[in-house]
Amino acid sequence: MKKYLLIVAALLVTLPTFAQKQLTLDEAVKIALQKNPNLIKLKNSLDGAKAQLKNAYGELLPSLGASAGLSWQRIEDAGSSQRNFLGELVEVPASTAENRSYSAGIGGGVTLFNGLANYATISQRQNNLEASQYNIAKLKQTIVYQTTDFYYVVLNAEDLMRVREENVKYFQKFYESVNERNKLGSVAVADVYAAQVQLGNAELALIQAQNAYDQAKNGLLSYLALNVMEEYALVNPFGADRAIDTNTYMKNFEDIQTLVSVALDKRFDFKSQQLEVSTAKKGETIAWSGVMPSISADYRYGTGAISLDKLFDRKTLSVSLNLNIPIFSNFSTETAIQQAEITTMNAKEDLLALERQIKIEVKQGHNDLVAAKKSLEVALKNVTAAEENRKINQERYNLGSATILEVLQANRDYVDALRNKINTVFDFYRQYDKLNNAIGRLDFSKFE
Numbered sequence: 001m002k003k004y005l006l007i008v009a010a011l012l013v014t015l016p017t018f019a020q021k022q023l024t025l026d027e028a029v030k031i032a033l034q035k036n037p038n039l040i041k042l043k044n045s046l047d048g049a050k051a052q053l054k055n056a057y058g059e060l061l062p063s064l065g066a067s068a069g070l071s072w073q074r075i076e077d078a079g080s081s082q083r084n085f086l087g088e089l090v091e092v093p094a095s096t097a098e099n100r101s102y103s104a105g106i107g108g109g110v111t112l113f114n115g116l117a118n119y120a121t122i123s124q125r126q127n128n129l130e131a132s133q134y135n136i137a138k139l140k141q142t143i144v145y146q147t148t149d150f151y152y153v154v155l156n157a158e159d160l161m162r163v164r165e166e167n168v169k170y171f172q173k174f175y176e177s178v179n180e181r182n183k184l185g186s187v188a189v190a191d192v193y194a195a196q197v198q199l200g201n202a203e204l205a206l207i208q209a210q211n212a213y214d215q216a217k218n219g220l221l222s223y224l225a226l227n228v229m230e231e232y233a234l235v236n237p238f239g240a241d242r243a244i245d246t247n248t249y250m251k252n253f254e255d256i257q258t259l260v261s262v263a264l265d266k267r268f269d270f271k272s273q274q275l276e277v278s279t280a281k282k283g284e285t286i287a288w289s290g291v292m293p294s295i296s297a298d299y300r301y302g303t304g305a306i307s308l309d310k311l312f313d314r315k316t317l318s319v320s321l322n323l324n325i326p327i328f329s330n331f332s333t334e335t336a337i338q339q340a341e342i343t344t345m346n347a348k349e350d351l352l353a354l355e356r357q358i359k360i361e362v363k364q365g366h367n368d369l370v371a372a373k374k375s376l377e378v379a380l381k382n383v384t385a386a387e388e389n390r391k392i393n394q395e396r397y398n399l400g401s402a403t404i405l406e407v408l409q410a411n412r413d414y415v416d417a418l419r420n421k422i423n424t425v426f427d428f429y430r431q432y433d434k435l436n437n438a439i440g441r442l443d444f445s446k447f448e
Contacts, residue, residue: 105302115289266440290333
C-alpha cells in the first residue's frame with residue numbers, strides 16, 4: 001500500500017511540470033533588458049538630452065517672429081457746456097467717434113557674441129548626451145550581470161534540492177534494509193529507530209530545500225517582471241553533466257595591471273565621468289563669459305495704417321546693433337566663476353575616486369575568482385573522498401564491522417561535500433561574471 005501511495009505522490013508532483021514554461025538564460029536577459037524600469041526611464045531621459053542639444057544649436061541661429069494687430073476705439077460724448085478762450089459759455093453737442101488702426105510686422109534678433117558661452121553650451125549638451133548613452137550602456141551591463149546572478153542562484157538552489165531528493169531516496173532504501181535486517185535479528189531495533197529518524201530529517205531537509213528553490217525562483221521572476229504564479233523551468237546553460245573546465249575560463253584574464261588598463265578603457269561609467277569633467281570645464285567658460293562684452297542685433301520690418309486697404313502704404317524697416325559691456329554685476333559673475341571652478345574640482349575628484357574603486361573591484365574580483373577556482377578544485381576532491389568513504393562504511397555496516405552512527409556520519413559528510421561542490425561551482429560562475437563586469441567586458445548587444 002505504501003508503494004502505491006509513493007507512486008501517486010510522485011505523479012502528483014510531476015503533473016505540474018507539463019505546464020511549465022522553459023526559460024533559458026538568454027531569454028531571461030532579453031526580458032530583463034526589455035522590462036527593467038530603470039533602463040526604460042534612462043532611455044526616456046535620452047530624448048530630453050537630444051532636445052537640449054538641439055536647443056543649444058538653435059541658440060546660434062537668428063530668431064524670427066511675426067505679429068499683427070488690430071485696435072478699435074469708440075468714444076461717445078453726451079455733450080456739455082464749456083467756456084472758450086473768451087470766457088463765453090459754449091454748448092458742445094453730443095458726438096460719437098470711432099478710431100481703427102491696423103499693424104503687421106516681422107522681426108527677431110541674433111546673438112553675435114556672448115563670450116563663447118553659446119559654443120560652450122553646445123559642448124556641454126553634447127557631453128551630456130554622450131554621457132547618457134554611456135550610462136545606458138553601463139546599466140545594460142549591470143542588468144546582464146544581475147539577471148545572470150539571479151539565474152545562477154535558482155540553478156544552485158535547484159541542484160541542492162536534487163541532492164536532498166537523492167538523500168531521501170537513499171534513506172528510504174537504508175531504512176527498508178535496516179528494518180529487514182532487524183526482522184532477521186542481525187541488527188538492533190535501535191538502528192531501525194535511528195534510520196527512521198534520519199529519513200524524517202532528510203524529508204524535512206528536502207522540504208526546506210524546495211522552499212529555498214521556490215524563493216529563489218520567485219526572486220528571479222520578480223526581477224524579470226514575470227508572473228510568479230506561473231510555472232517556469234530553467235534550462236541549465238552548462239549542459240547535463242555540469243562539467244566545468246576552470247582553466248579555460250581563467251585564460252580570458254591577463255595580469256592585474258592589464259586588467260585595470262582594460263577596465264579604464266572599457267568601463268562606460270568611467271567614460272561618463274570623464275565627460276562630466278569636460279562638462280564642468282565648459283561651465284567655467286560659460287561663467288567667464290559674464291565678464292566679457294556681448295553683441296546682439298535686432299531687426300524688424302513692419303507697417304501700420306488706420307484702414308486695412310492702406311496697410312502697406314507706410315512701411316518701416318529697422319536694424320539695431322547692441323553692445324553690452326558688464327562693469328559691475330554685484331559679484332554675481334565672480335560667484336558663478338567660483339562655483340564653476342568648484343564643480344570642476346569636484347568632478348575631477350569623483351573621477352579619481354571612481355578610478356580607485358575600479359582598481360579595487362578588478363583586483364578583488366581577480367582574487368575572488370582565483371580563490372573560487374581553488375575552492376572548486378578542493379570541493380571536487382572532497383566529493384570523491386566522501387563518496388568512497390560512504391561506500392566503505394556502508395559495506396562495513398553490512399558486514400557488521402561498523403556502527404550505524406559511522407554510516408550516518410559518512411552519509412552526512414557526503415551530502416555536505418555535494419552541497420559544497422554545487423555552491424562552489426556556481427560561486428565560480430558568479431565570480432567570473434563579476435570580474436567581467438568589473439572590467440567592462442560583459443556584452444549586452446547580443447541580447448538586444
